[in-house]
Amino acid sequence: xxxxxxxxxxxxxxxxxxxxxxEVDRMAGQLNVILAYVAKLDExxxxxxxxxxxTQQVVNAFREDAVRPSLPRERALxxxxxxxxxxxxxPKVIG
Amino acid sequence: xxxxxxxxxEALRRLDTGEISSVxxxxxxxxxxxxxxxxxxxxxxLDRERALRQAExxxxxxxxxxxxxxxxxxxxxxxxxxxxxxxxxxGSRMLEHFIAPYDATxxxxxxxxxxxxxxxxAMDEFAxxxxxxxxxxxxxxxxxxxxxxxxGSSGGSAAAVAADECLASLGSDTGGSIRQPASLCGTVGMxxxxxxxxxxxxxxxxxxxxxxxxxTKDVRDCALMMNVISGHDPLDSTSIDQPVPDYxxxxxxxxxxxxxxIPREYFGHGLDPEVDKVVRQGMVMLEEAGAELVxxxxxxxxxxxxxxxxxxxxxxxxxLARFDxxxxxxxxRSADSxxxxxxxxxxxxxxxxxxxxxxxxxxxxxxxxxxAFYKKASQVRTLIKEDFARAFAACDLxxxxxxxxxxxxxxxxxxxxxxLYLSDxxxxxxxxxxxxxxxxxxxxxxxxxxxxxxxxxxxxxEAALLRAAHNLEQRAGVVGKKPALV
Numbered sequence: 001x002x003x004x005x006x007x008x009x010x011x012x013x014x015x016x017x018x019x020x021x022x023e024v025d026r027m028a029g030q031l032n033v034i035l036a037y038v039a040k041l042d043e044x045x046x047x048x049x050x051x052x053x054x055t056q057q058v059v060n061a062f063r064e065d066a067v068r069p070s071l072p073r074e075r076a077l078x079x080x081x082x083x084x085x086x087x088x089x090x091p092k093v094i095g
Numbered sequence: 096x097x098x099x100x101x102x103x104x105e106a107l108r109r110l111d112t113g114e115i116s117s118v119x120x121x122x123x124x125x126x127x128x129x130x131x132x133x134x135x136x137x138x139x140x141l142d143r144e145r146a147l148r149q150a151e152x153x154x155x156x157x158x159x160x161x162x163x164x165x166x167x168x169x170x171x172x173x174x175x176x177x178x179x180x181x182x183x184x185x186g187s188r189m190l191e192h193f194i195a196p197y198d199a200t201x202x203x204x205x206x207x208x209x210x211x212x213x214x215x216x217a218m219d220e221f222a223x224x225x226x227x228x229x230x231x232x233x234x235x236x237x238x239x240x241x242x243x244x245x246x247g248s249s250g251g252s253a254a255a256v257a258a259d260e261c262l263a264s265l266g267s268d269t270g271g272s273i274r275q276p277a278s279l280c281g282t283v284g285m286x287x288x289x290x291x292x293x294x295x296x297x298x299x300x301x302x303x304x305x306x307x308x309x310x311t312k313d314v315r316d317c318a319l320m321m322n323v324i325s326g327h328d329p330l331d332s333t334s335i336d337q338p339v340p341d342y343x344x345x346x347x348x349x350x351x352x353x354x355x356x357i358p359r360e361y362f363g364h365g366l367d368p369e370v371d372k373v374v375r376q377g378m379v380m381l382e383e384a385g386a387e388l389v390x391x392x393x394x395x396x397x398x399x400x401x402x403x404x405x406x407x408x409x410x411x412x413x414x415l416a417r418f419d420x421x422x423x424x425x426x427x428r429s430a431d432s433x434x435x436x437x438x439x440x441x442x443x444x445x446x447x448x449x450x451x452x453x454x455x456x457x458x459x460x461x462x463x464x465x466x467a468f469y470k471k472a473s474q475v476r477t478l479i480k481e482d483f484a485r486a487f488a489a490c491d492l493x494x495x496x497x498x499x500x501x502x503x504x505x506x507x508x509x510x511x512x513x514x515l516y517l518s519d520x521x522x523x524x525x526x527x528x529x530x531x532x533x534x535x536x537x538x539x540x541x542x543x544x545x546x547x548x549x550x551x552x553x554x555x556x557e558a559a560l561l562r563a564a565h566n567l568e569q570r571a572g573v574v575g576k577k578p579a580l581v
Contacts, residue, residue, distance in 0.1 A: 008454065015412060015457040016419070016434070017450055018442040027454060033513050034455060038401040041471050044478070051473035052480055054303055054333075055529025056290050056554070061332035075196045079423035088421050091433045 003031050098123035099259045100577065103168055103316040106262055110157060110167050117157070117167025121150040121211060124169045128213075128260050131580045134241050136233045137255040139174050140181045141214035149211040156209060164323055166209030171261040173252045174215035175222055176307070177296035178202055181212075185298050186220045186230040189424045189444035199296025200328045201265060201307050208323045213261055216251030220446045221415065222272055222300045224248050225515045226508070229448045234505065237280055238578040239544050243502040246276030252310045253280035257545075258580055263311040263320055267297055269304045270403050271497070271522025274534040274549060277310050278497035281536045281545030281573070283317045283564065284310045288555050289529035290335035293328030301410035302333075304403075304526040313574055314535065314565040318342035321557060337555060345558035346565045350384040353563065356391035356490030361521055367500040373538035373546040374496045377567055381494065384566040391486040391493065395478045396524065402479065403523040404516050405459050405472035411449075412456030418444060451512060480528045487553040492563055494550050495521055497534045501544035521549060531557045535564040536573040545573075 008028045012019045019027065073086070082089040098106070098120050109115045125143055132138060146169060153167035177183050177195030184190045198206075206212070219229040227235050227250025235250040237243040238258040245254040249266030253276035256264050266273040268286035277284025285308045292307045299305060309320035322343065327336040357378065362371060382388055420426035420440035427439040445453070459468035486493060498518060508514045525532035531554070534547040548567065552559045568574055 003458065007458075011454055011458045011461060014461060015453045016416075016437040016441050017445075017453065018438045019450075023450075027451060030451060030512055031454060031458070034404060034516070037513055038405055038468070038472075041398060041401050041405075041475055044395075044398065044475055046471060046474035046478075049474040049477050051470060052476040052527075053473060055480065055527075056333075056335055058290070058333065058335065063329060071196055078196060079193055081420060081424070081426035090421055091431055091436050093433050 003028055003035060099127035101262070102312045103262045103319055106168060117150040117153040117211070118147065120167065121146055121169045124213065124259070124261060131258050131260065134580060135236055135238055135254050135258045135260060137216050137235045137251040137258065137260055138171070138214045139184060139186070139217050139232055139251070142181055145180065146211050146213050153209055153211065163207065163209035164319065165205065167211065168209070168262050169211045169213050170205060170263055171213045171216050171252070171255055172202065172265040173218050173249050173267055175218060175267050175298050176202055176265060177298070178212070178215065181215055183215065183298070184232065185222070186218045186232065187444065187446065187449070188231045189418050191425065193423055195296070197296060200293035200330060201324045202296065204324055216249070216255055216264060218251055219248035220449050221298070221411070222248040222267055222269055223411070223448050223452055225275060225518055227251065228505065228509055229446055231446060237502045237544070238580055239281065240502065240542070242504055243544065244279065244505055246279035246502065248272040249310065250276050253277050253282050253284065256280070256282045256310050256312060257578060259577070263309060263316050265307060265324070266310050267305055267307050268526065269300050270407060270526050271519050273308045273310060274497050274522050274532055274547070275519065277534040278547030278549070279502040279545065281547070281576070282310050282312065283314055283533070283535055284308065285317050285321065285533045285557070285560065286525060286531060287321065287325065287557055288531045290333055291531070291555065291557065292324050293331040293334045295328055295330040299414040301407040302414060303410060304407060306526070314561060314568050315343070315346060317564070318346060318561050340558055342558060342561055345562045348562055350381060350386035350563060350566050353386045353492065353559070354490040355381055355386045355388050355563070356486055356493045357388055358391050358393045358396065358486065358493055358495060360393050360396035361495035365499050366496065369540045370496045370498070370500060370546050374494070374548050377537040377548045377571060378494060380567055380570040381563060384570065386563070389490050391490055393482040393486060393524070395475065395482050396520070398475050399479060399523045399527060400516055400520050402472045402475045402527060403519070404455070405468050406476065406527070408452040408456030409459045409469050410456070412453045412460065415449065415453055448512070476527050479524055483524070483528045483530060483553070491556070491559050492550055492552050494548055497521060497547040497549040501540040501542070501546055525551050530554055531560055533560045533564055535567055537567065537571055538573065
C-alpha cells in the first residue's frame with residue numbers, strides 16, 4: 001500500500017495541518033518507508049485474537065458525585081491567547 | 096568537598112547528621128550548573144532564587160525534626176510535567192509560554208516529601224524522539240562525550256543526573272524514553288508498571304503507554320524516589336490502587352532463588368558487539384550473586400516496532416488534537432477563519448517529528464484503514480503481552496541490552512526516522528505489555544561511552560528489578576565513575 005501526495009494532503013486536512021508542497025512530498029516519502037515497514041504485521045494471522053487497548057484489568061474508576069473546588073475562571077482562562085475575562089475568543093464562526 | 100557529586104541517599108545521610116545543610120548542598124549544585132551547563136544544555140528553566148528559598152525552608156523544617164523523606168534534596172524534572180511555579184513547554188513552540196494552572200501529582204508528591212525543584216529539563220518535543228534533537232529550544236549533550244546524543248526523549252533528565260546538575264530527576268517513558276537515555280548517559284532509570292505512578296499533570300503523548308519514572312545516580316536513589324512517587328491517585332483514573340511496598344527493603348537480599356530469563360530474540364542482528372559483551376558480563380555477575388540464568392523466548396519481538404509506531408502515533412494524533420490555539424499555547428493570527436486558525440497554528444506550532452506522527456496516526460485511524468493498521472496492531476499487542484506472560488511463568492526477570500548501540504554522534508540518524516524508530520526495538524515492548532523496566536549501568540564501550548543493562552519484570556514487580564539491579568551495581572564497578580566534564 002503506497003500513500004500518494006494527495007492522500008497526505010487529505011490526512012493533513014483531517015489533522016488540521018497545512019503542509020507546503022515540499023513538505024507533502026517529503027512526508028509522503030517518509031510515510032511510505034514507515035508504512036512499508038509496518039506492513040510486516042501482515043505476516044501474522046490474527047484471526048480471533050482480541051485487541052489490547054489497556055494493559056491492566058481496570059473496568060471503571062468511579063468516585064462519589066460530590067461537589068469539589070475546581071479551577072477558578074481567571075486561572076482556567078489565563079493561558080488563552082485571546083480571552084475577554086469570561087470566555088475564550090476565536091475568529092468569527094457564523095457569518 | 097564537591098557536594099553536587101553526592102548520591103541522593105548519601106546527601107540525605109549528611110543532611111541528617113548535620114554535616115551539610117540544604118543551602119550548602121543547593122549552592123553546590125547551582126555552582127555545578129554554572130560550570131557545566133554551557134556544555135550539557137540540559138535545563139530549559141532554572142529558578143535559583145526559588146531553589147535557595149526552598150533550601151532555607153528545608154533546613155528550618157529539618158531543624159524542627161519534621162524532615163520528609165527527600166527534605167532539602169535539589170531535584171529537576173522533565174519539562175513534560177505540569178508545574179505552577181515555572182513554564183511547562185514540552186520542548187515545543189506550541190507551549191513556549193505555557194504556565195500550567197495546576198501541579199502534576201508527582202510534582203506535589205516530591206514537594207510534600209520536602210525536595211527542592213531546581214528547574215525543568217530538555218526533551219524531544221512532546222516526548223517524541225530518541226535523541227532529544229527534536230527539542231525546539233536546546234539540544235542536551237551526552238556528558239560522556241558532548242558530540243554524542245544524550246538519548247531521548249528524556250535526554251535532559253539523564254544528562255543532568257549524569258553531569259551532577261541535580262541529585263535525581265523525573266522523566267516519562269512511552270517507548271523507552273527513560274531507560275534509553277539512562278543507558279546512553281550511564282544513569283539508573285526506571286519505567287514503572289503502567290498505573291504504578293500517577294500521570295495527572297503529565298502532558299499526554301500516548302495514553303495507553305505513558306508512564307512517569309525516576310532517573311538517578313544509583314539503585315538505592317531509584318528506590319527512594321519510587322517510594323515517594325508511587326501509589327494510587329484519585330485524579331488519575333488509570334492509576335492502580337495497589338499497596339506500595341518499601342522499595343528500600345528490596346535492596347537487602349542477594350539473588351539466590353531468582354530465575355533470570357535471557358530472551359534470545361534480544362541478542363540478534365544489529366546488536367553492537369561491545370554492547371553484547373558488556374551485557375553478557377553483567378549476566379555473569381547476576382549469576383555470581385546467586386541468580387539462575389534460563390533461556391526464554393519472546394517470539395513476537397520482531398513486530399514490536401511496527402506495533403508501537405502505529406499505536407503510539409494513533410494515540411498521539413488524538414491527544415494532540417487539543418492544541419488548537421484556543422485554550423492554551425501558541426496561536427497564529429494570520430488566518431481569519433476558525434479552521435484557518437487551527438491549521439496555521441498547528442502547522443507553525445509543531446515541529447517535523449510531531450507532524451509526522453500526527454499524520455501516521457491520523458492515517459492509521461482514518462476511515463478504511465482502521466482495521467488494517469490500528470486494529471491489527473492492537474491484536475499483535477495482545478500476542479506481545481502473552482509472550483511476556485509465558486516468559487514470566489518460567490522466570491522472575493528478563494535481562495537484555497537497553498539500546499543496540501552506545502550513544503551515537505549528534506545528527507547521525509536525524510534524517511532517517513525509521514532508523515531511529517528501530518533503535519527503540521529493545522525498550523518498546525515493556526510499554527506495549529504495561530510491565531516495569533529498568534536500565535542499570537553495566538559497563539563502558541572502548542570509547543568510554545556507558546552501556547546499560549535492561550531488566551524487565553511482571554506487572555508490579557518493581558521490587559525484583561531493584562533487587563537485581565542493586566546486586567549488579569555492587570559488582571559492575573561503575574558506581575562513582577563520572578564523566579570528565581570541564
